[in-house]
Amino acid sequence: MSHNLFLLPLVFLALFPVVAPQLRQGYYSDTCPNAEMTVTARMQKAMIKEPRSGASVMRFQFHDCFVNGCDASLLLDDTPTMLGEKLSLSNIDSLRSYEVVDEIKEALERICPMTVSCADIIIMASRDAVALSAGPFWEVKLGRLDSLSASQKASDDIMPSPRSNASMLIDLFARFNLSVQDLVALSGSHSIGNARCFSIVHRIYNQSDDGKPDPSIEPGFLKKLQELCPLGGDENVIGDLDFTPRTFDNEYFKDLVNGKGFLNSDETLFTNPQTREYVQRYSEDQSAFLKDFVEGMIKLGDLQSGRPGEIRKNCRVVNSPPPANVMVRK
Structure with a gap:
């Protein structure tokens, strides 16, 4: 019997919706100990290449967390059946640097596949954007799950205009x-x-x-x-x-x-x-x-919807469900 069968439960956990655990510092200390270091290194590289990317990435935390909690719904691309948040009134032609999160996720997938959520990447990268701009550094609580959908209407209904008083x-x-x-x-x-x-x-x-x-x-x-x-x-x-x-x-x-x-x-x-x-x-x-x-x-980072979620492999799309005939053996 192949030992690879023992890995299937981990894959299932990542692909099937689950309920988020309680947020805490050091959440990835055992499962991905270099996660925060990897995010910081990638943010530093991105900000050297394009100084504006620091502020751009930091804004993700605000635009994500206010809309149904911090669940990376902001990062989902539109699909034929879903209008996401990227084209909402407060985000279209305004938010940028999505590719920085893509690069961070790719780096994390290489060292810790299907472990670190896109929602947590936003929180870590936002903190690093501030710290790398001569601002304060703080310990962040992690353990969020990624949403299974996004809503342009939810974003339009909540996010304020630059003309707000x-x-x-x-x-x-x-x-x-x-x-x-x-x-x-x-x-x-x-x-x-x-x-x-x-x-x-x-x-x-x-x-x-x-x-x-x-x-x-x-x-x-x-x-x-x-x-x-x-x-x-x-x-x-x-x-x-x-x-x-x-x-x-x-x-x-x-x-x-x-x-x-x-x-x-x-x-x-x-x-x-x-x-x-x-x-x-x-x-x-x-x-x-x-x-x-x-x-x-x-x-702000504590805001959660309480909805089921997953760990996305690609921050822009929800995971595809595993084939129905896959069996898990213990």
Whole structure:
């Protein structure tokens, strides 16, 4: 009898839906001890090749976890019977660097086949993106499963627009038991990265549909934004989200205090009295921001749907079921 038959139960566990275990640190210490090291090495390589990929990958955690929990549903490609989340309003022409996750998954499959979930890759890679941008490092809880489906409608119904105001964002975060402090601290993810002119054209020319820009924008900064994004120009041109777009620091909050927030959803955090005190505090105390940001990312990573899942072999597609005639022998 072939000893390979003993491996079939492991294959079945990966291919058949199961219920996720409790998340914990060091989850892969026995089954894939080099998992986190592999993710970090691949992220470092990706960010050297394309510096923007750090911020891009970090955003995956937000766009994935808010939609039915942290289950890598975001990564699924559309199929003839399923409209996934990649083309949702908040993701289309916005999210990028999916190939970085593909490369990480391929590396992990070589050393630990069908062991590390794509959902956990997002969590580890997001943490590494921050740490490799001179931000904090923290231990992440792992053990998530990958979803069996995705929903464009679910993403459209939940994810906020760049034009959202603070009140809308407070309400959204409250739905997930995330506080006002969590909202402001996690908004600090915009300490790194870029955004398109598409996201700000309305704000800098016609904020209240009266032909006038957002009055909260500092005049000199408004001029700079209008030069970057002329009316009728290319809305795919990108601008920096803060003045240190490759360094994870509290410059983002300093910019908001000075009326130099790039997105409406950013600057509104300073103009709204419920969030203003946190913006002011973080602009003055980087350590407080970094501490609260880490706490917020851990809370965000705890969001789970409770639905059955699997360990995908390819993050873009659900696994194919095994042939019906395969037998498992003990």
